[in-house]
Amino acid sequence: RDTELLLTVAKFLESLPALPSQGDDKDSPANKPTRLINTQLVAATQEFMSRIFEELDYRNEASNCITFADLYSERSGTSEDVSVVVPEVYLPWCTENVLIMEWIDATKLTDVPSMGENGVSNAIEEKDAVEENLALVKVAIDSTLSQLLVSGVLHADPHAGNLLKVTRDDGTVTLGYLDFGLLSTIPEQV
Numbered sequence: 001r002d003t004e005l006l007l008t009v010a011k012f013l014e015s016l017p018a019l020p021s022q023g024d025d026k027d028s029p030a031n032k033p034t035r036l037i038n039t040q041l042v043a044a045t046q047e048f049m050s051r052i053f054e055e056l057d058y059r060n061e062a063s064n065c066i067t068f069a070d071l072y073s074e075r076s077g078t079s080e081d082v083s084v085v086v087p088e089v090y091l092p093w094c095t096e097n098v099l100i101m102e103w104i105d106a107t108k109l110t111d112v113p114s115m116g117e118n119g120v121s122n123a124i125e126e127k128d129a130v131e132e133n134l135a136l137v138k139v140a141i142d143s144t145l146s147q148l149l150v151s152g153v154l155h156a157d158p159h160a161g162n163l164l165k166v167t168r169d170d171g172t173v174t175l176g177y178l179d180f181g182l183l184s185t186i187p188e189q190v
Contacts, residue, residue, distance in 0.1 A: 003049045010041035055181035058099035062089045064180035065101065071153055072143070074174065081146040084139075085166045085176035104176050106164035109133045109140075132173050136165055139175045148186060156182035 016036035054060055069086040071079050077086075087102040094100055112129045113122070140163050147154040155162070157179055164176035 006045050006049065007042060010045040013037050014041050051182070057096050058094055059096055061099055061179075061181045062091055062094045062101075064183035065089045066091070067153065068155060068177065068180055068183060071151055072147070072177075079146070079151060081150055082143045083174075084143060085164070085174055087176075087178070104164060104166060104178065106166040106176050108160055109136055109163050109165055110160045111165075133165060136163075136173065136175050143175065152186040152188065154184045154186060155180070156184040 014035060014037065018034055018036055018038075065086065066089055069075070069077065069088070071077050072082040072084050073086040074083040075086075075088075077083060085104060085106075087104050090100040090102075110133075112133065113125055140158060144154065144158055155177055158177075162177060162179040164178060166174050166176040168174060
C-alpha cells in the first residue's frame with residue numbers, strides 16, 4: 001500500500017504542468033519546460049522501492065554477506081587488500097524473514113570509554129581507545145576505496161552502526177562489518 005501511495009504521488013507530481021512564468025517569451029517553445037517538476041519521479045520511486053524490498057529480503061542479505069566474506073573475510077577472503085571480520089551465515093536456517101549469523105563480540109567505532117571505576121576519568125585509556133578507533137576508521141576508508149577501485153564489490157552502507165571494533169583473543173583489534181542488505185557491484189567500465 002505504501003508503494004502504491006508513493007507511486008500515486010509521484011505520478012501526480014509528474015503530471016503537473018509548468019507554470020506560465022517558467023519561461024520567457026524570448027525562449028523558443030522547444031526550450032520551455034512542459035512540467036512543473038522536470039524529473040522522472042515515478043522511475044526514481046520505483047527504483048527506491050525495489051531497493052527497499054531487496055534490503056528487506058534476508059535471503060538476499062545472506063547471499064550478500066557470503067559474497068562479501070568470500071572476498072574480504074580474514075578467515076577465507078581472496079582479497080589481498082582487505083581483510084576484515086565478517087560474520088558467518090548459517091544458510092540452512094535463513095528465510096525471507098529470518099537471518100541467522102554468527103555473533104560478533106565487538107563495540108561500535110563511536111564508543112569511547114570516558115569514565116573509569118567510581119566515575120573517575122581515565123585519560124590514558126580514553127586516548128588509547130580514540131587512537132585505536134581512528135586507526136580502524138582509516139582501515140574502513142582504505143577498505144572502502146579498495147572495494148570500490150580494485151574488486152568493484154562494495155558494502156553500500158558503511159556507517160558507524162555497521163562498522164565494528166573487534167578485539168581478538170591476543171588483544172589486537174581489527175575491523176568488522178555488519179548489515180549486508182545493500183551490496184553494490186561497480187561495473188568495470190566505470
